[in-house]
Amino acid sequence: MSGRDEDVVIVGAGRAGHALARAIRRRSQTSTITLIAAHSAEVYPKSAFPAALAANRDPITLVQATANMVAAREDLHLLEDSPVEAIDVAGGNVCMHHGSIPFDRLVVAVGEEIGVPPVLRGNPAIQPLNRISDFHLLHGRLRLARRVMILGAGVCACELANELVRSGREVIVVDSARHPLGERLPGLAGARLRDDLARAGVRFRLDDRVLAVDPISHGRFRVHTACNERIDVDAVVSLIEARPRTSLARASGIGFGHRGIDVDGFLRTSAEGIYAIGACASLPGLMRHASIEAQARALAETLCGRPAQPEIRPEPLRLNTPDARFVLFEPPVIAGEWQERATASGVSAAFVDLSGRLRGFALAGSAIEQRDAWMTRVALQS
Numbered sequence: 001m002s003g004r005d006e007d008v009v010i011v012g013a014g015r016a017g018h019a020l021a022r023a024i025r026r027r028s029q030t031s032t033i034t035l036i037a038a039h040s041a042e043v044y045p046k047s048a049f050p051a052a053l054a055a056n057r058d059p060i061t062l063v064q065a066t067a068n069m070v071a072a073r074e075d076l077h078l079l080e081d082s083p084v085e086a087i088d089v090a091g092g093n094v095c096m097h098h099g100s101i102p103f104d105r106l107v108v109a110v111g112e113e114i115g116v117p118p119v120l121r122g123n124p125a126i127q128p129l130n131r132i133s134d135f136h137l138l139h140g141r142l143r144l145a146r147r148v149m150i151l152g153a154g155v156c157a158c159e160l161a162n163e164l165v166r167s168g169r170e171v172i173v174v175d176s177a178r179h180p181l182g183e184r185l186p187g188l189a190g191a192r193l194r195d196d197l198a199r200a201g202v203r204f205r206l207d208d209r210v211l212a213v214d215p216i217s218h219g220r221f222r223v224h225t226a227c228n229e230r231i232d233v234d235a236v237v238s239l240i241e242a243r244p245r246t247s248l249a250r251a252s253g254i255g256f257g258h259r260g261i262d263v264d265g266f267l268r269t270s271a272e273g274i275y276a277i278g279a280c281a282s283l284p285g286l287m288r289h290a291s292i293e294a295q296a297r298a299l300a301e302t303l304c305g306r307p308a309q310p311e312i313r314p315e316p317l318r319l320n321t322p323d324a325r326f327v328l329f330e331p332p333v334i335a336g337e338w339q340e341r342a343t344a345s346g347v348s349a350a351f352v353d354l355s356g357r358l359r360g361f362a363l364a365g366s367a368i369e370q371r372d373a374w375m376t377r378v379a380l381q382s
């Protein structure tokens with residue numbers, strides 16, 4: 001590589017952006033890397049949020065590296081608090097409020113966002129949980145909270161609910177779905193997850209939704225639901241199922257769908273010189289199971305002149321819910337059906353396509369002990 005061919009601009013300083021910057025620097029000491037962060041560029045493990053909040057841990061204890069440490073370690077140009085407003089594909093510029101940066105090669109690593117129901121947007125009582133700044137705010141709110149409502153019953157919501165009830169708090173989970181994880185799970189598996197968490201103390205209000213949240217005193221709120229319930233709580237956390245951020249792609253004419261920004265096997269988008277990585281990207285086929293680190297290693301090779309595709313090592317999702325043993329290997333979006341079997345100690349659910357091949361599974365309770373055998377069956381039939 002020579003000249004500007006060595007320049008890479010990365011939009012997004014979450015896990016994917018940091019992983020890619022590290023991977024590029026390992027392969028090239030001369031590449032110029034610019035990392036643009038919409039907020040802070042600190043490195044922290046989002047997976048630790050539920051247990052840390054329940055234990056009232058100080059947010060600073062979660063920070064593994066400050067922005068300055070990252071910039072020095074990876075020898076990169078770092079722009080914090082610089083939200084990208086647009087990508088000028090034709091002109092090769094990343095546009096921000098205070099100016100623009102030219103690029104030959106751009107990587108979009110903007111991750112995913114936690115939603116807030118439209119009717120509640122702008123309500124200061126509703127606190128999403130997606131980044132370290134959210135953790136700071138919730139840490140203060142939850143420190144004295146005894147009754148907490150969680151909006152959404154996805155993976156992160158279940159994990160936070162379980163940790164909070166184990167810390168002695170009362171937790172109410174509200175979701176319009178019939179069971180946790182919604183359409184991602186078949187009925188028996190979803191019911192088993194719900195029942196296990198309910199036995200631990202989580203209260204579910206499913207097939208319902210929140211219409212309004214009103215303050216009734218300092219640090220106290222009244223929640224109104226569609227089923228005409230009024231529930232008083234000390235805090236409301238929004239953990240509506242995360243969705244890939246695609247607004248930049250949409251505004252720039254880059255191909256995208258409901259699963260994220262469309263990329264090929266080399267993480268290339270529909271626009272020349274622009275790539276996408278991580279939770280904002282929709283990878284093809286089994287490549288959707290490639291880890292962020294595998295994606296970063298492959299893309300770094302590609303950007304350094306040695307085109308490579310991510311290594312695929314499919315792994316099921318294991319929920320970090322101490323009181324509900326649950327594993328999910330999500331099937332692709334194809335025609336097929338769930339076939340379930342329930343016993344007193346567990347549930348096993350197989351998703352088979354129209355040709356009868358196993359393409360995904362969900363295991364609950366004692367059934368998770370057969371996880372490796374199920375993964376072997378998936379691999380043999382893929």
